[in-house]
Amino acid sequence: MTRRAALAASSVLAGLLVTTALTGAPAAHAAKGMEPKAPKEFVALSDADPTILQEIRYFTPHNFVGEPVDGYRQPMCLVTKDTAKALHRAQKSFLKRGYTLKVYDCYRPQRAVDHFVRWAKDLQDERMKAEFYPRVEKNRLFEDGYIAEKSGHSRGSTVDLTIVKLPAQPTRPYVPGEPLTDCAAPKSERFPDNSVDTGTGFDCFDTLSHTEDPRIQGEQRANRHLLKTTLDKAGFKNLPEEWWHYTLKKETFPDTYFDFPVSRRSLPR
Template sequence: MTRLSTAVRGLVTAIAALLTATAASAPARAEPEPKAPEDFVALRSVDPTIIEEIRYFTPHNFVGERIDGYRQPLCILTRPAARALHAAQSRLLSQGYSLKVYDCYRPQRAVDHFVRWAEDLDDQAMKDEFYPDVDKSRLFADGYIAEKSGHSRGSTVDLTLVKLPARPTRPYRPGQPLTPCFAPEDERFPDNSVDMGTGYDCFDTLSHTLDPRVRGQQRAHRLLLKDTLEDLGFVNLAEEWWHYTFKPEPHPDTYFDFPVSRASLTGRR
């Protein structure tokens, strides 16, 4: 009886060891990607006439490569922000302009990508265009890069104006010569938007919406965008002429991390 019990215990031990080894060697199951809340929508579903040029899906940005979390070139926003943009677009179309969005909802993983890039002081591939007069070691201190972004809350958008009919924009080719983002319009990277005085994501004080050095048509364009959006509930970030947040925000304290893709908007709970 003792001999049989010993054999059974040995068999149980062997089976347990086999199961443990099998579990250890089995590939870990990937965690399902988070989904967008029900009140997030694709901007195109609210207003398909607004031009979308999602820069962080492309390598033409201050990092120089596609940013983490941008699976598709898609503008996603909370429904109230998207509806307010639709109202702004209706007003601007009657004046011969269209809105063009560069960035909308931004996942936290994208912000984390920015932080990693900013901490790598040796990577300055895009400096000549996006931050020619700023030492990269100052990007955090000067407020150009932060560990959290209002974009991740879903009601913030980066955008500009395009005079209609819209001209095509020449695609960016990685490795091509770069020109400072505050150079005269005919020297900067070509964009089919109106002249705002600097390019998008220009890390320079000339990007401040009401910088007194920006005059004439450039200032008029900034004020047209500002006045139109603020009349519909958006608030401008004074340091960036392109940055607006719809108020009140549906999610003022939540920083989401679902990817920028149509799949994030399907099968939501």
């Protein structure tokens, strides 16, 4: 048996889709009829801190793909226990200041990343371009780094999030087919979001989304820095190209990529 085949067989027995830095390639999906399961180190964020708001965009059609993404069976945030504890620490700090965290995405199965890759290669599908990448040609999404074949989200310690001023007002649901607005337009013109104004919407494929972009000033810049400094203290590091993207510095699984579905049934009992 080859090394890659042995790794694939091992991942099936473990109930996981595993990708390691050693092989650099994903193992096969779990055997037919056997969905991968999360290891004991994963939890539902709502169990660790029910005060953190959740708006799981990839469970809905309101995302750059324009449809629910593969692997999102329930609109919930799954993360490693260490990540949940760190988010809870940050949340306590935000609550004292009159804010709450809101997560857009947490653990992301490899099958969801694969969905992104298939979509990015289909240059004819630009149904959500007007909102999420109005100034970027779709054939440059790989080259410009907006889409990749692997994501740190699949390791369970990365989250996409923002902050909301309390008391939080509800955000209306997206209606498929409704007119789209540039994600970098003024907040009053963008799709409504109950979060603070950070200069762009979530998942805005634009250099304005770079955390320290000098064009972002005033209240928008202050909001980004409030998010960043508080999460830094809680043990997270920011991806400079995305103001919303944070990874726990001491990741539980720094070299492992999972593929269990986003569902409570995926969690250990």
